Amino acid sequence: xxxxxxxxxxxxxxxxxxxxxxxxxxxxxxxAALMLGYLFLLKxxxxxxxxxxxxxxxxxxxxxxxxxxxxxxxxEDIHPAAADRRVFxxxxxxxxxxxxxxFVVLPTGPDAVVENLDTGVFYALAVSSLxxxxxxxxxxxxxxxxxxxxxxxxxxxxxxYELPLILAVMGVVIQANSLNLQEIVRAQATGEIFxxxxxxxxxxxxxxxxxxxxxxxxxxxxxxxxxxxxxxxxELVGGFHVExxxxxxxxxxxxxxxxxxxxxALATVLFLGGWWIPxxxxxxxxxxxLGPMVMLAKILLVAFxxxxxxxxxxxxxxxxxxKFAWKVLIPLSLANxxxxxxxxxxx
Amino acid sequence: MVAQNIxxxxxxxxxxxxxxxxxxxxxxxxxxxxxxxVLGGLAANYVLLAAEFxxxxxxxxxxxxxxxxxxxxxxxxRAPIGRIPQMTGASWPVAALSALAxxxxxxxxxxxxxGTDSLATxxxxxxxxxxxxSVFSQYIVPFEAISVLLLAALIGAVVLARRD
Numbered sequence: 291x292x293x294x295x296x297x298x299x300x301x302x303x304x305x306x307x308x309x310x311x312x313x314x315x316x317x318x319x320x321x322a323a324l325m326l327g328y329l330f331l332l333k334x335x336x337x338x339x340x341x342x343x344x345x346x347x348x349x350x351x352x353x354x355x356x357x358x359x360x361x362x363x364x365x366e367d368i369h370p371a372a373a374d375r376r377v378f379x380x381x382x383x384x385x386x387x388x389x390x391x392x393f394v395v396l397p398t399g400p401d402a403v404v405e406n407l408d409t410g411v412f413y414a415l416a417v418s419s420l421x422x423x424x425x426x427x428x429x430x431x432x433x434x435x436x437x438x439x440x441x442x443x444x445x446x447x448x449x450x451y452e453l454p455l456i457l458a459v460m461g462v463v464i465q466a467n468s469l470n471l472q473e474i475v476r477a478q479a480t481g482e483i484f485x486x487x488x489x490x491x492x493x494x495x496x497x498x499x500x501x502x503x504x505x506x507x508x509x510x511x512x513x514x515x516x517x518x519x520x521x522x523x524x525e526l527v528g529g530f531h532v533e534x535x536x537x538x539x540x541x542x543x544x545x546x547x548x549x550x551x552x553x554x555a556l557a558t559v560l561f562l563g564g565w566w567i568p569x570x571x572x573x574x575x576x577x578x579x580l581g582p583m584v585m586l587a588k589i590l591l592v593a594f595x596x597x598x599x600x601x602x603x604x605x606x607x608x609x610x611x612x613k614f615a616w617k618v619l620i621p622l623s624l625a626n627x628x629x630x631x632x633x634x635x636x637x
Numbered sequence: 638m639v640a641q642n643i644x645x646x647x648x649x650x651x652x653x654x655x656x657x658x659x660x661x662x663x664x665x666x667x668x669x670x671x672x673x674x675v676l677g678g679l680a681a682n683y684v685l686l687a688a689e690f691x692x693x694x695x696x697x698x699x700x701x702x703x704x705x706x707x708x709x710x711x712x713x714x715r716a717p718i719g720r721i722p723q724m725t726g727a728s729w730p731v732a733a734l735s736a737l738a739x740x741x742x743x744x745x746x747x748x749x750x751x752g753t754d755s756l757a758t759x760x761x762x763x764x765x766x767x768x769x770x771s772v773f774s775q776y777i778v779p780f781e782a783i784s785v786l787l788l789a790a791l792i793g794a795v796v797l798a799r800r801d
Contacts, residue, residue: 374718377670409693409765416693419701423673426708430666433718445709449702469765 311404315393322551323544327355329590330597331547338601365536370433373533377431382534382541384424389545391417392552397472398565399581400573410471411463414556415456418511421549422448425520425530428542432533440529443608444513444520450615451510451517457623458503461630462493462560475564479572492563499626501561503619505595508553510615512546514596516603517611554592555585562588641685648685652678663720665711673704690765 332354336343344351369375395410397403407413422445429441463469466477474493481491494501510517521529531542558564565581566572606614652675659671676699683692726732772780 372718374664374666377666407689409690412690412697412765413693416697416701419697419705422705423700423708426705426712427670430708430712430716431718438712442709442713445705449705449709452701 315390315404319390319393319548320544323547324355326551326593326597327543327547328352330593334594334597335601338598359540362540363537367538368535370533372433374431374433377427378533379538381424381428381431382531382538382545384427385421386424386541386545386548388417388420388424389549389552391420392549392556395471396552396555397475397559398585399578400472400575402565402578402582403472406470406472409469411459411474411556411560412469414471414552415452415459418549418553419448419452421545428534429530432530434533436527437530437532440520440526440532443526444530447510447513447517447520447611450612451507451619454503454615454619454623455507455511457620457627458500458507459560460623460627461497461500464627464630464634465493465496471559471564475559475566476572478563479566489568490563490566492561494561497561497626497630499622500630501557503623503626504557504561505592506619507615508557509596509599510611512550512553512596514550514600516599516605518600518605519608519611522605550593550596551589554589554596557592558585558588562592645682645685648678648681652682663722663724664718665721665724666708666716668724669704669707669711672707673700676700676704690768 328351332351333343344354347353347357369378392414394404395407395414397406397410425444425448426441429437429439429444432438462474466474468474468477478492479490513520519525521531526532531539534542565577565585567577567580567584570577570580655671655674655678659668659675662668662671676695680692680695680700683689683695
């Protein structure tokens with residue numbers, strides 16, 4: 291995303307800068323989805339299960355997902371006869387919009403961010419909660435009991451795990467003194483560990499419990515195994531998107547993978563030091579080029595862990611999932627906030 | 638300022654249309670979704686007013702939580718697809734009248750108090766930190782009172798929901 295600095299240097303008008311940023315974001319999002327989908331969902335899962343994965347389309351099957359997308363676009367756009375057509379059509383767009391809006395605040399360099407909002411992390415959590423709406427719309431409008439059950443399960447799960455997710459972020463916000471994602475990166479870059487400041491202070495060290503809660507809740511928010519009851523094939527056929535075909539199914543798929551990418555990026559910014567590289571000035575212009583690369587490496591690392599868990603664990607039962615959220619994660623994250631607050635005041 | 642005025646006109650138009658759609662639709666889920674559009678339109682207007690924190694809170698609390706719980710509850714109980722003939726209650730003229738009266742009083746109060754005053758354009762952007770500073774210093778008593786009120790509602794809900 292190095293173009294973004296150029297616009298600042300060239301002194302472009304607001305509309306020109308905005309449209310360039312929008313263009314970059316619109317390229318980055320599907321690319322991110324393709325990359326994660328190919329690397330982890332197809333190839334890594336195959337290797338973990340002693341298979342080869344896709345082989346035929348492109349080198350090592352790397353164009354498989356593009357071929358799949360073209361196939362999806364050619365399919366007939368089927369609506370169930372009893373479906374509520376308008377809501378049925380709008381649902382995947384709502385889910386995808388929630389995922390697109392997440393990318394707006396993710397910083398990848400000192401200037402390489404679409405919009406550096408004052409309330410960055412709060413905004414990200416707010417727009418990520420919009421996807422529940424699309425999932426409920428899809429489940430209801432399909433006029434199928436499996437889809438409705440899947441939608442209701444998804445909504446119950448997303449509501450339950452949104453709370454620990456937000457509460458886990460609170461610890462970071464208290465420590466960084468800001469909701470702004472750039473300021474959170476700065477706090478980690480300029481922080482010190484026992485007077486040793488070369489690598490800064492990535493919040494994974496001081497907020498390790500917060501990081502664990504965040505990753506578990508993100509896994510549930512993304513409905514990845516072991517929290518994939520909303521799309522459990524053995525019980526619900528396919529969950530809330532069982533009635534969707536062709537490009538509308540493609541939209542759901544893309545939103546799922548793109549949201550995984552965005553949540554990995556959020557975890558990177560909040561806990562792993564973001565785009566900053568030890569040894570550089572925080573505002574060094576070169577970081578607008580190197581920052582996105584470092585971010586990408588860290589995002590792939592976090593996403594690897596998310597998919598690794600997904601391919602490894604069996605799914606929980608519905609009551610176990612709710613109990614785990616309300617009786618373990620939420621009290622733990624509240625305790626984390628209290629401890630962080632005490633340390634903040636004392637130190 | 639012209640761009641803001643045009644944007645306000647478009648957003649306000651969509652919001653009013655969605656509000657009308659919400660009270661006239663014959664399907665309960667459609668009504669809830671229209672309400673989502675109304676609340677989203679209000680959030681967009683807060684953004685136009687540079688009240689970023691309020692806008693985000695509006696999305697997180699009203700759309701992300703309240704409306705999702707509404708829809709969850711409706712779908713969990715009874716939400717048939719298609720038109721429901723009994724959607725409009727017999728007392729709708731009373732409801733319309735009281736809504737009109739409330740709207741009239743609000744508009745009158747605003748015009749009476751502010752008239753054609755306009756806000757200074759340079760000093761209206763508050764940072765989120767300033768909002769929290771004022772909540773925890775100047776407005777601490779009302780803030781705590783609301784917290785206690787919410788706690789009471791929470792305990793009431795738990796008591797009502799308990800079976801044993």
